[in-house]
Amino acid sequence: xxxxxxxxxxxxxxxxxxxxxxxxxxxxxxxxxxxxxxxxxxxxxxxxxxxxxxxxxxxxxxxxxxxxxxxxxxxxxxxxxxxxxxxxxxxxxxxxxxxxxxxxxxxxxxxxxxxxxxxxxxxxxxxxxxxxxxxx
Amino acid sequence: xxxxxxxxxxxxxxxxxxxxxxxxxxxxxxxxxxxxxxxxxxxxxxxxxxxxxxxxxxxxxxxxxxxxxxxxxxxxxxxxxxxxxxxxxxxxxxxxxxxxxxxxxxxxxxxxxxxxxxxxxxxxxxxxxxxxxxxxxxxxxxxxxxxxxx
Numbered sequence: 001x002x003x004x005x006x007x008x009x010x011x012x013x014x015x016x017x018x019x020x021x022x023x024x025x026x027x028x029x030x031x032x033x034x035x036x037x038x039x040x041x042x043x044x045x046x047x048x049x050x051x052x053x054x055x056x057x058x059x060x061x062x063x064x065x066x067x068x069x070x071x072x073x074x075x076x077x078x079x080x081x082x083x084x085x086x087x088x089x090x091x092x093x094x095x096x097x098x099x100x101x102x103x104x105x106x107x108x109x110x111x112x113x114x115x116x117x118x119x120x121x122x123x124x125x126x127x128x129x130x131x132x133x134x135x136x
Numbered sequence: 137x138x139x140x141x142x143x144x145x146x147x148x149x150x151x152x153x154x155x156x157x158x159x160x161x162x163x164x165x166x167x168x169x170x171x172x173x174x175x176x177x178x179x180x181x182x183x184x185x186x187x188x189x190x191x192x193x194x195x196x197x198x199x200x201x202x203x204x205x206x207x208x209x210x211x212x213x214x215x216x217x218x219x220x221x222x223x224x225x226x227x228x229x230x231x232x233x234x235x236x237x238x239x240x241x242x243x244x245x246x247x248x249x250x251x252x253x254x255x256x257x258x259x260x261x262x263x264x265x266x267x268x269x270x271x272x273x274x275x276x277x278x279x280x281x282x283x284x285x286x
Contacts, residue, residue, distance in 0.1 A: 019187075019212050069187045069212060070238060092187050092212060099190065099210075 006038055007128045008061050010078055012068040012091075013044045018103050019068035019091040022117045025109060026091075027066050029121035035128045044074050047081050055081065062086035062131040064124055087127045094120040138245060143272050145279040150180045150272075153245045157262055158271035159203075159221035164245065165265060167258060173222045175206070176249040180275045182241050186213035191237040193229045193251050200226065200253065202261050207250050209240065220253065222261040228252035 011027035014020030031041045040061075046054035063083065065074040067090045075088045094116055095101065103113025141152040152158075156166040162181025166174045182188070193207040200206050200220040207218035229251050232239055240248035255261065266274065 070241065092189060095189050095212070102210075 006061050007131050008040050008042050008058050008063045010042050010044055010063060010074050011066040012074050014068045016106055017068055018106055021106055021109055022091045022103050022113055023066040023068045025117035026120040030124045034121055034125040038132050039128055044077055048077050058083045064127055086131055089124055141268050141272050143276055146283055150275060152268040152272050154268040157265035159219055159265055160274060161219050163218055163221045165221040171255050172252050173255050173258060174249050174252050175221055177240055177244050179244050182244045185211040185216050187211055188237040188240045191233040191240060194226050196226050196229055198226045221265055222253050222255045222258060224253040224255040226251050227254045
């Protein structure tokens with residue numbers, strides 16, 4: 001693990017759900033594009049399984065969850081793993097702010113869904129920036 | 137205190153308040169006296185539709201006939217046109233829905249109500265609605281049909 005990757009991103013694991021896809025696309029955009037040097041992606045399933053490396057990654061750094069829907073599985077699962085959540089985002093909230101960006105598709109998002117993922121990713125990236133500053 | 141019937145189909149459990157009537161399209165109607173009828177989405181309708189992102193109810197003063205669109209609800213999955221379960225005039229709209237449309241998901245028979253309609257002829261419209269048990273049976277048919285399609 002790179003010492004520079006200080007903020008952990010945990011997206012929704014909802015399979016077969018459009019908003020789950022948006023959450024994961026947003027997470028990939030943050031980790032691979034917007035904040036590649038300061039973020040790390042951790043799989044929710046590994047946390048739930050109690051994977052030691054995943055738990056260590058979350059335990060040692062601020063964690064941002066990105067949920068698809070109001071069930072908020074990512075946030076709840078991280079918390080139920082006994083780990084703190086520094087910030088949580090939901091695709092539903094992002095959609096409420098950008099009604100024109102209604103996502104469709106599951107394996108492949110429509111253009112609106114891709115834009116929504118990008119907008120959400122930018123919000124998450126700002127939070128990462130703030131958390132990075134507050135950590136130092 | 138409101139009592140409920142419950143129906144479980146596969147992993148889903150739906151509740152039906154027994155103190156009100158139901159339009160077959162999943163809209164409940166609760167008479168409150170003096171011709172006022174409160175309306176909202178049934179638990180089955182809200183669960184089928186998914187998380188509500190936006191709820192727009194016709195404004196106070198709008199006249200609606202039985203079955204007319206009285207509200208439109210946009211969820212993560214679909215757009216729902218809500219038919220009026222009673223004809224009359226919209227006299228109250230749930231103000232909380234503008235900021236918290238998720239109330240429809242969280243408390244469909246309570247805080248998530250949509251509107252109050254001053255009914256033109258409640259008794260005539262009530263005869264076209266289903267009671268909780270009849271609506272439950274209708275939902276059972278619909279839900280089981282959906283399960284067979286999967």
